[in-house]
Amino acid sequence: MPNQMLRFTKIGTEMPDKRPADIRREDWQEVYGEFARAKAEEQAGRCSQCGVPFCQVHCPVQNNIPDWLKLTAENRMEEAYEVSQATNNFPEICGRICPQDRLCEGNCVIEQSGHGTVTIGSIEKYINDTAWEMGWVKPVKPLRERTESVGIIGGGPAGLAAAEELRKKGYQVHVYDRYDRMGGLMIYGIPSFKLEKEVVERRTRLLADAGVQYHANVEIGRDATLEELRGRHDSVLIATGVYKARDLKAPGSGLGNIVPAMEFLTASNRKGLGDSVPDFDSGRLNAAGKDVVVIGGGDTAMDCVRTSVRQGATSVKCLYRRNRANMPGSQREVANAEEEGVEFVWQAAPEAFDGEGVVTGVRAHRMHLGIPDASGRQTPQMIEGSGFTLQADIVIKALGFDPEDLPALFDAPELKVSRWGTVSISYRTMMTNLEGVFAAGDIVRGASLVVWAIRDGRDAAAAIDRFLSERATAQLQAAE
Numbered sequence: 001m002p003n004q005m006l007r008f009t010k011i012g013t014e015m016p017d018k019r020p021a022d023i024r025r026e027d028w029q030e031v032y033g034e035f036a037r038a039k040a041e042e043q044a045g046r047c048s049q050c051g052v053p054f055c056q057v058h059c060p061v062q063n064n065i066p067d068w069l070k071l072t073a074e075n076r077m078e079e080a081y082e083v084s085q086a087t088n089n090f091p092e093i094c095g096r097i098c099p100q101d102r103l104c105e106g107n108c109v110i111e112q113s114g115h116g117t118v119t120i121g122s123i124e125k126y127i128n129d130t131a132w133e134m135g136w137v138k139p140v141k142p143l144r145e146r147t148e149s150v151g152i153i154g155g156g157p158a159g160l161a162a163a164e165e166l167r168k169k170g171y172q173v174h175v176y177d178r179y180d181r182m183g184g185l186m187i188y189g190i191p192s193f194k195l196e197k198e199v200v201e202r203r204t205r206l207l208a209d210a211g212v213q214y215h216a217n218v219e220i221g222r223d224a225t226l227e228e229l230r231g232r233h234d235s236v237l238i239a240t241g242v243y244k245a246r247d248l249k250a251p252g253s254g255l256g257n258i259v260p261a262m263e264f265l266t267a268s269n270r271k272g273l274g275d276s277v278p279d280f281d282s283g284r285l286n287a288a289g290k291d292v293v294v295i296g297g298g299d300t301a302m303d304c305v306r307t308s309v310r311q312g313a314t315s316v317k318c319l320y321r322r323n324r325a326n327m328p329g330s331q332r333e334v335a336n337a338e339e340e341g342v343e344f345v346w347q348a349a350p351e352a353f354d355g356e357g358v359v360t361g362v363r364a365h366r367m368h369l370g371i372p373d374a375s376g377r378q379t380p381q382m383i384e385g386s387g388f389t390l391q392a393d394i395v396i397k398a399l400g401f402d403p404e405d406l407p408a409l410f411d412a413p414e415l416k417v418s419r420w421g422t423v424s425i426s427y428r429t430m431m432t433n434l435e436g437v438f439a440a441g442d443i444v445r446g447a448s449l450v451v452w453a454i455r456d457g458r459d460a461a462a463a464i465d466r467f468l469s470e471r472a473t474a475q476l477q478a479a480e
């Protein structure tokens with residue numbers, strides 16, 4: 001077979017077709033289409049098969065990217081799938097929603113040399129969507145069942161990745177979630193135009209078929225304490241994510257129709273899933289026909305502005321105190337939002353909300369970016385006399401999330417947390433200060449990414465396996 005690789009000098013970088021903005025504004029389908037087979041082979045063949053692949057170094061799950069690109073270029077798709085799924089529990093999800101410009105693709109050497117990145121995320125999605133279509137994706141079948149059980153609190157990507165890895169080893173796995181569906185933020189946070197819900201649900205069904213036992217609508221803290229769970233299982237993993245929304249303290253912030261981002265996005269996702277959502281039907285959490293102002297510059301803010309557009313808002317503005325270059329959200333998402341008609345009001349911060357009973361306007365002022373702080377980011381400073389008002393019927397606060405007070409919530413004051421409220425673990429063992437209790441995902445690292453949650457879930461599963469195996473060996477030795 002002729003060499004299919006190193007074609008980056010002859011073939012330009014190409015993403016799958018992007019649906020036109022005026023069409024995608026009207027529906028909830030994903031923005032990007034799928035590569036056709038020939039296009040996927042061609043794009044994969046642009047890879048220069050680096051000896052030290054920086055794409056892999058910067059992928060949190062250390063995907064073996066050059067190998068699956070080569071296999072794709074050679075149309076050996078089943079092998080490409082095998083390599084891809086070996087390091088990632090939800091590869092087609094990462095292919096859709098990783099901020100590749102900051103991770104694998106941003107560090108691809110041919111991107112760095114000015115030839116345009118290999119479109120790694122889209123190819124990962126293509127490989128794994130093909131695998132689903134062809135029926136290659138099968139539930140895990142452990143070689144032998146083990147008697148020990150593991151209780152996982154939280155059915156988001158961290159908890160579910162750990163669940164699958166633990167089932168591979170034969171443990172009895174129970175996932176507890178306070179929501180009625182598994183998937184965490186993949187189901188109720190991230191909108192379907194980025195990640196269609198069926199893509200998540202086919203994965204959660206696959207885990208159920210692999211023997212993972214789900215306990216939906218069970219909130220640890222309300223329905224059981226951590227201590228009770230420790231009594232029920234040989235080991236416990238805390239993977240609860242971070243949900244305490246940061247708030248704004250400004251005059252008028254208590255007015256009606258000023259809503260937290262997660263409330264708005266959850267209502268929209270539930271509606272899409274066919275649930276009855278009275279607050280949406282009443283209009284409180286529905287942007288249709290309204291002037292919307294979203295405050296924040298992260299991925300959550302991007303999801304809120306684009307959801308508002310699809311709900312039929314009259315106008316959508318995003319207010320962010322820094323500039324475009326300094327925003328935490330993905331640049332690709334900002335560009336998508338702009339194409340869909342969102343107006344960004346850069347370097348502006350709210351100072352008060354107008355209205356009687358419900359909000360009618362946001363009073364804001366312009367910001368100047370001052371000297372960099374300890375993290376290297378320029379500190380925004382208010383420009384005196386720069387005030388202006390934006391008309392608003394609904395204001396969505398997307399200012400980030402902090403951990404809930406887990407020791408209080410779990411009735412476990414002895415559980416050690418950091419000064420930010422994240423659960424403290426030993427990075428060698430992934431165990432908390434409580435014997436046999438581990439933690440992973442956003443609740444350890446703070447609000448982060450799905451791919452990091454997967455990585456943490458995999459690492460936690462390996463750590464739990466080590467812990468339980470060592471304990472079983474010690475028990476055997478003691479019995480001899």
Ligand code: FAD
Pocket residue numbers: 097098099153154155156157158159176177178179183184185186189190191194218219220221239240241242265299300303440441442443447448449450451453
């Ligand atoms: P979560 O996904 O939050 O899951 C935690 C689960 O624990 C939830 O299901 C919750 O119900 C459950 N739980 C919490 N407390 C309890 C309790 N006491 N008892 C029982 N169950 C409990 N990342 C990306 O990579 N790409 C994106 O495009 C992206 N977009 C995002 C958009 C939004 C709006 C948000 C909010 C986040 C986004 N993220 C994105 C971040 C990503 O979703 C998270 O980093 C990731 O989901 C964290 O995984 P996790 O498993 O730690 O927690």
Ligand code: SF4
Pocket residue numbers: 058059060061062063065088094095098100103104105120121124451
């Ligand atoms: Fe890139 Fe994310 Fe896939 Fe890793 S998991 S290769 S970072 S898209």
Ligand code: SF4
Pocket residue numbers: 046047048049050053054055056065066107108109110118120
């Ligand atoms: Fe291929 Fe780019 Fe990775 Fe190098 S860095 S192996 S060119 S994808």
